[in-house]
Amino acid sequence: MGINTFSDEYTSPFPPARIFKASIIDSHNLIPKLMPQAIKSIEFIQGNGGTGSIKQINFAGDSNFNSVKYLIDELDEGTLTYKYTLIEGEALIDKLEKITYDVKFEPTPEGGSISKVTSKYYTKGGFELKEDDIKAGKTKVLAMYKAVEAYLLKNPDAYV
DSSP states (O other), X not given: OEEEEEEXXXXXXXXXXXXXXXXXXXXXXXXXXXXXXXXXXXXXXXXXXXXXXXXXXXXXXXXXXXXXXXXXXXXXXXXXXXXXXXXXXXXXXXXEEEEEEEEEEEEOTTSOEEEEEEEEEEEOTTOOOOGGGXXXXXXXXXXXXHHHHHHXXXXXXXXX
Protein backbone atom coordinates (compact mmCIF):
# COMPACT_ATOMS: atom_id res chain seq x y z
CA MET A 1 0.00 0.00 0.00
CA GLY A 2 1.21 3.47 -0.87
CA ILE A 3 0.09 6.83 0.41
CA ASN A 4 -0.11 9.87 -1.84
CA THR A 5 -0.57 13.19 -0.03
CA PHE A 6 -1.84 16.41 -1.60
CA SER A 7 -2.32 19.78 0.08
CA ASP A 8 -4.41 22.71 -1.09
CA GLU A 9 -5.44 26.09 0.26
CA TYR A 10 -8.56 28.04 -0.60
CA THR A 11 -9.10 31.64 0.47
CA SER A 12 -12.46 33.16 1.27
CA PRO A 13 -13.54 36.69 2.13
CA PHE A 14 -15.78 35.27 4.89
CA PRO A 15 -14.70 34.64 8.50
CA PRO A 16 -13.68 31.05 9.28
CA ALA A 17 -16.59 30.25 11.63
CA ARG A 18 -19.16 31.39 9.09
CA ILE A 19 -17.76 29.45 6.13
CA PHE A 20 -17.24 26.41 8.42
CA LYS A 21 -20.88 26.43 9.53
CA ALA A 22 -22.17 26.75 5.98
CA SER A 23 -19.82 24.39 4.14
CA ILE A 24 -19.27 21.75 6.85
CA ILE A 25 -21.83 21.81 9.67
CA ASP A 26 -24.91 22.45 7.50
CA SER A 27 -23.57 21.03 4.23
CA HIS A 28 -26.20 18.27 4.20
CA ASN A 29 -28.92 20.93 3.93
CA LEU A 30 -27.21 23.72 2.01
CA ILE A 31 -25.15 21.98 -0.70
CA PRO A 32 -28.02 20.05 -2.38
CA LYS A 33 -29.98 23.33 -2.55
CA LEU A 34 -27.06 25.25 -4.06
CA MET A 35 -25.87 22.53 -6.44
CA PRO A 36 -28.89 20.38 -7.40
CA GLN A 37 -27.30 19.66 -10.79
CA ALA A 38 -24.46 17.83 -8.98
CA ILE A 39 -25.77 16.73 -5.56
CA LYS A 40 -29.20 15.11 -5.24
CA SER A 41 -29.03 14.74 -1.45
CA ILE A 42 -26.75 14.32 1.56
CA GLU A 43 -27.98 12.15 4.39
CA PHE A 44 -26.65 10.66 7.59
CA ILE A 45 -26.63 6.87 7.48
CA GLN A 46 -25.31 6.70 11.05
CA GLY A 47 -25.21 9.39 13.73
CA ASN A 48 -26.32 13.01 13.62
CA GLY A 49 -23.35 14.67 11.92
CA GLY A 50 -20.79 14.59 14.71
CA THR A 51 -17.67 12.48 15.10
CA GLY A 52 -18.38 8.84 14.22
CA SER A 53 -21.27 9.67 11.90
CA ILE A 54 -21.46 8.27 8.38
CA LYS A 55 -22.63 10.65 5.67
CA GLN A 56 -23.84 9.52 2.24
CA ILE A 57 -23.71 11.90 -0.71
CA ASN A 58 -26.10 10.99 -3.52
CA PHE A 59 -25.09 12.51 -6.83
CA ALA A 60 -27.41 13.83 -9.53
CA GLY A 61 -28.15 11.68 -12.59
CA ASP A 62 -25.41 13.03 -14.87
CA SER A 63 -22.57 12.26 -12.45
CA ASN A 64 -19.96 9.56 -12.98
CA PHE A 65 -20.83 8.25 -9.51
CA ASN A 66 -24.09 7.26 -7.83
CA SER A 67 -23.02 7.88 -4.23
CA VAL A 68 -20.15 7.91 -1.76
CA LYS A 69 -20.01 7.35 1.99
CA TYR A 70 -17.79 9.27 4.40
CA LEU A 71 -16.94 8.50 8.01
CA ILE A 72 -16.58 11.68 10.06
CA ASP A 73 -13.39 11.10 12.03
CA GLU A 74 -13.39 14.48 13.78
CA LEU A 75 -15.62 17.53 13.78
CA ASP A 76 -14.52 20.35 16.08
CA GLU A 77 -16.34 23.68 15.91
CA GLY A 78 -13.93 25.15 18.48
CA THR A 79 -10.83 24.61 16.34
CA LEU A 80 -12.73 24.70 13.01
CA THR A 81 -11.31 21.35 11.97
CA TYR A 82 -12.99 18.57 10.05
CA LYS A 83 -11.45 15.18 9.34
CA TYR A 84 -13.23 12.51 7.36
CA THR A 85 -12.57 9.33 5.39
CA LEU A 86 -14.11 8.21 2.13
CA ILE A 87 -15.01 4.63 2.97
CA GLU A 88 -17.33 3.52 0.17
CA GLY A 89 -18.28 4.47 -3.38
CA GLU A 90 -17.23 4.35 -7.00
CA ALA A 91 -14.69 7.13 -6.41
CA LEU A 92 -12.46 4.60 -4.64
CA ILE A 93 -12.13 2.46 -7.78
CA ASP A 94 -10.39 -0.86 -7.34
CA LYS A 95 -6.97 0.73 -6.85
CA LEU A 96 -7.73 2.79 -3.73
CA GLU A 97 -8.32 1.48 -0.22
CA LYS A 98 -9.55 4.80 1.19
CA ILE A 99 -9.08 8.56 1.01
CA THR A 100 -8.71 10.72 4.12
CA TYR A 101 -9.27 14.46 4.31
CA ASP A 102 -8.08 16.92 6.94
CA VAL A 103 -9.68 20.37 6.68
CA LYS A 104 -8.79 23.38 8.84
CA PHE A 105 -10.18 26.90 8.59
CA GLU A 106 -7.95 29.75 9.76
CA PRO A 107 -8.49 33.54 9.86
CA THR A 108 -6.71 35.96 7.54
CA PRO A 109 -5.59 39.44 8.66
CA GLU A 110 -8.24 40.94 6.34
CA GLY A 111 -11.09 39.19 8.18
CA GLY A 112 -11.54 36.33 5.72
CA SER A 113 -10.32 32.77 5.98
CA ILE A 114 -7.98 30.20 4.54
CA SER A 115 -9.19 26.64 4.21
CA LYS A 116 -6.27 24.23 4.36
CA VAL A 117 -7.05 20.77 2.99
CA THR A 118 -4.76 17.75 3.11
CA SER A 119 -5.94 14.64 1.31
CA LYS A 120 -4.27 11.24 1.55
CA TYR A 121 -4.95 8.56 -1.02
CA TYR A 122 -4.19 5.04 0.19
CA THR A 123 -3.43 2.99 -2.91
CA LYS A 124 -3.51 -0.77 -3.33
CA GLY A 125 -0.60 -2.72 -4.74
CA GLY A 126 1.80 -0.81 -6.96
CA PHE A 127 -0.77 1.69 -8.21
CA GLU A 128 0.71 5.18 -8.46
CA LEU A 129 -1.64 8.13 -8.26
CA LYS A 130 -0.70 11.37 -9.98
CA GLU A 131 -1.97 14.82 -9.08
CA ASP A 132 -3.58 15.10 -12.51
CA ASP A 133 -5.69 12.04 -11.60
CA ILE A 134 -7.43 13.99 -8.84
CA LYS A 135 -7.78 17.35 -10.59
CA ALA A 136 -11.48 16.81 -11.36
CA GLY A 137 -12.22 16.21 -7.68
CA LYS A 138 -10.40 19.38 -6.67
CA THR A 139 -12.35 21.34 -9.28
CA LYS A 140 -15.65 20.07 -7.84
CA VAL A 141 -14.64 20.97 -4.28
CA LEU A 142 -13.67 24.47 -5.39
CA ALA A 143 -17.03 24.84 -7.18
CA MET A 144 -18.78 23.89 -3.93
CA TYR A 145 -16.82 26.53 -1.96
CA LYS A 146 -17.63 29.16 -4.58
CA ALA A 147 -21.35 28.24 -4.44
CA VAL A 148 -21.32 28.59 -0.64
CA GLU A 149 -19.54 31.94 -0.89
CA ALA A 150 -22.08 33.21 -3.44
CA TYR A 151 -24.89 32.14 -1.10
CA LEU A 152 -23.28 33.88 1.89
CA LEU A 153 -22.78 37.04 -0.15
CA LYS A 154 -26.48 37.11 -1.11
CA ASN A 155 -27.56 36.19 2.45
CA PRO A 156 -25.52 38.35 4.85
CA ASP A 157 -27.44 37.12 7.92
CA ALA A 158 -26.98 33.40 7.16
CA TYR A 159 -24.63 31.36 9.36
CA VAL A 160 -23.47 34.28 11.52
